[in-house]
Amino acid sequence: MTTIRDVAKRAGVSVTAASYALNDTGTIAEATRKRVLDAAVELNYHPNAFARNLKKRKTHTIGVFISRFGGAFYEEILEGIHSVILDTDYELLVCPESRSARRILLHRQVDGAIVFDSKIPDEPLLNLASYHFPIVVLDRALQNDFILPLLLDNAQGVREAFAHLYQQGLQRMAFVAGAEDSFDNAERRDAFLTEAQQHSLFVTVVPGNFTEISGYEAANLILQSDILPNAVFCANDQMAIGFLRAMRQHGLRAPADIAVVGFDDIPLARYMDPPVSTIGTSRFEWGASAARQLIDFLDNEIPFQPQRIPTRFLPRASSMLSGAP
Amino acid sequence: MTTIRDVAKRAGVSVTAASYALNDTGTIAEATRKRVLDAAVELNYHPNAFARNLKKRKTHTIGVFISRFGGAFYEEILEGIHSVILDTDYELLVCPESRSARRILLHRQVDGAIVFDSKIPDEPLLNLASYHFPIVVLDRALQNDFILPLLLDNAQGVREAFAHLYQQGLQRMAFVAGAEDSFDNAERRDAFLTEAQQHSLFVTVVPGNFTEISGYEAANLILQSDILPNAVFCANDQMAIGFLRAMRQHGLRAPADIAVVGFDDIPLARYMDPPVSTIGTSRFEWGASAARQLIDFLDNEIPFQPQRIPTRFLPRASSMLSGAP
């Protein structure tokens, strides 16, 4: 491996001069600068990132901590993040699991983090932030000068979907909830309950955990009641798909018997039969915002600006009564 | 940040002793060892990864270079890789774009690489390998003591699919090709042509580029011919899906009018109407193999063992004539 020492020797200058020339800092005459740069090319020199990071106390890497690679959900967020990183001189370190997340964060191998993994508890994040380490969280409402929550506007989407159902005269509604520890689930459920209350509707809430199977089981539970709901709101699309599967097995059809709405707009939702009404957002934009704010914070010390990521209701066949708008 | 110096001072020993104690090397009395460890805990000490890497000339990170995050295709491979990495003390650096790939590799920020990005040319990989840098390639047939190709057994899957079509009496076949520069496309096409030749079949090959739209266009081209094929083999599922869409628009049905087969077994294939026959593999296992061999090479100097990843044909409705097995 060729080092800066070799380059300096070849260019006939001191190591310092070589460093200044390479980094375009300090004061170096144009002629010598050129000589150094040429020498670097000739020797195929590439600075050792570790030595540099050690000295500069900066890694030029941002870490993304998600709970797993799987799922179109994360994909699009990652692509959004990546699209922003591309235009900077930062690297991306993607860590799909909380165990190694701890190690990476503690060893300060990144300059900042984007977190979307509810398995990582709040406490270590707050601790990191207290050392002025910047973090963007996509899955919790933590706030702090060094922590930026960038959350979905869950309530907005729920309101739109609710209105859509209500305007079609559907009044016997049920909500299939997601995982208990999920922030988004709580917001979606609360928004739904608020709407119900404002419209003086009595609604039922059935537990679930975001998996297709839990939606399936929720349906089996609901379908045992004497009076069936005529609209069901699932806290995500997977559960809506499970719910629809159970309905089919009971000989029921959506939306004629029960209108079904999901959340997230996963790709599959559009391909189901019937296509599933859902609430979507631009996940690409979401990731991009996160990266943009983090980079701005790191490079230009622009303070974090909390904001909500807009969501919108996407009406599809699973909840459109024939003759409805 | 607390350094090893602080720990040493607190434990009342030299820096050397602290280092030995923490790394369990050298000769340190049990009592002092314990004192050092306790001090480290009390001070919440975590070694600086850069200083360590700089000194040890090892990063304990492996790099994965893919062309983008999107696509269920990469997801499962990544999960397979990750599942292996988890049990080691390595980190994962995922880089979804060839531009930064170059930087990372050149700056030696990883100890080894897994490459699945045809936009990265062979030459830099060979160059790296010449410095004894180990690389697993998933998308090309490069071979070298330090380069391990881990490729799909494309021919196997194609043979099975071909037999399936042929045994149903389908003899007018066409092949919709993928991107020109793709190794897998070349193998699939060649295997198909070989089969056709062995069965004395005259077949047509239509160009494509792996996108759904190119499958759609290929179909429009094919459907103009006087004599339609009765079986079409697409080099991947996306194109098969595009092909089916075009067929529908022309009022044709699969498999009755044309039997359609894809390749890759993407999740959507199973959900199409009709479900798309395809050729699948365990991508999770694929990724896991790659990671396993790389780690074994790095940690235990076990030489690379080239192997083919098995594929198998998955018959579904899009190619099963009624009454067929």
Added chain:
DNA sequence: TTAATGGAGTGAAACGTTTCATTTTACCCT
């Protein structure tokens, strides 16, 4: 008693950069 042995611990160099403080060089102005 002395020499050899080996366990426990230490000092200092090294990894490859960056950057502060300083020196050298070149130029300009009276």
Added chain:
DNA sequence: AGGGTAAAATGAAACGTTTCACTCCATTAA
């Protein structure tokens, strides 16, 4: 010609580890 100044270049310290080579001391063997 000489002092002043700015530009250009340099030496050396520092970043936080690891590790080589060495010392010190107690124990054992002769």
